[in-house]
Amino acid sequence: MPRTYNQQAEPNGAKTLSDQAYLQLRSDIIHGELQPDEKLRIEHLRTAYGVGASPLREALSRLTADGFVTAEGQRGFRVAPMSEADLADITQLRILLEKQALCQSIEQGDDAWESRIVAAFYQLEKVEESEERDPAEWEIRNHDFHEALIAGCSSKWLRRFYGILYDQHKRYRNIALSTEIPRDLHQEHKELRNAALARDGKRACDAIEQHIMRTAEITLKVLREEAHREQEIA
């Protein structure tokens, strides 16, 4: 008998096809492979992702609840739009939540929390100081570092909402990623690390606010330039 070692498939945390589709779609939206406002035709996605309609619809439903996709009555799904106003909105709220999470972490964080920050920062530093920075690698390390900072926060809901906003923000950031603007990102991260380890809530909050604001400003600038360029074409 031949047999069927049951593929086991994806090494990522995808138990079902629905999960797989969800993660892939989400990633493709965040990374701009699926453009804002783009129509998501089930028939087309079926072939593209190699799954049936049912798991796809489930994935799209979840993405709708996450705000990455919009669903309109009987007229299917679209990639959620992007706008300057939305970026400003996300930025402002992310600052509020990350500050809050950071403060709680600083108050409640234990030794393990500190260790994790040190470790995450070290890995991030390696990437940021190396000559040829791999953007994908940096993405992961940057995410790990920010996660580590707020890992001491005990609020599940705060972390959940923060996670959504982080990824929403990432979508905007990725668009601006092409253009390189000089900026001492590493210095900002270092200040953040030190403030956290010194258990200085005020200082850490200021640092994180500056950090997020600066990222958002650069993103906004690039966004405007692109919008401008598109207008010229039209």
Added chain:
Amino acid sequence: MPRTYNQQAEPNGAKTLSDQAYLQLRSDIIHGELQPDEKLRIEHLRTAYGVGASPLREALSRLTADGFVTAEGQRGFRVAPMSEADLADITQLRILLEKQALCQSIEQGDDAWESRIVAAFYQLEKVEESEERDPAEWEIRNHDFHEALIAGCSSKWLRRFYGILYDQHKRYRNIALSTEIPRDLHQEHKELRNAALARDGKRACDAIEQHIMRTAEITLKVLREEAHREQEIA
């Protein structure tokens, strides 16, 4: 041929069967008809709600993203659990967000915003001062009033997250609803209204914090009593 006034069915805002199932399930969870941790068997729900498996799965997927339902790998769906810690978590974050939304409203709100508050308060007052208070009616009016207060806030994301937390909180509140605890709720609402209309951000924030905290404390107390009673039985 006779027929088919195409049911048009639900007068609520449900365009598709999936939406219908979503709204109904959501409501049933919030109102405790579906108990925490209860297994949600598709086969069973199919007959109960009179829809097929696919729209049900979509609805459950969305509810999972909203945090009303948990999904585990290949083992189906359950109603999200409830706990004291979760209530505390929701309460704290709701205070943070509603304060923020309220402040923004007070800064940005126009005449229409004021009018809406006055109107919503008036309707709420009618219910609260009537002899036989219909809880369902009060729910709606209370919700309208809180919505009106923050309607001036321009942040879509803030309102979205607030909405989720409000409903999550409502789930806890509904459980405690049976027990009546004397409390001058109406006075609290009046203070809230006046502070908002006076454009006094600080005062309004204090009022809302008190208001939410008090509700949460009563809910917590009832929750503890129930847990205690259950232990005695076992």
Added chain:
DNA sequence: TGCAAGAATATTATCGATATTTTTGTAAAT
């Protein structure tokens, strides 16, 4: 006899194929 491990069975979740309904695009007619 009691208990644990393993096999057989039943249940349930998941997925893809098909059917139905709704929307959309196009062309004719008022």
Added chain:
DNA sequence: ATTTACAAAAATATCGATAATATTCTTGCA
């Protein structure tokens, strides 16, 4: 030009097949 009728496309829902999980029953051993 606007509206109406029709055809094509697409979204949504139902159904049935498959695969995973839970449960029950047996079997082996102390």
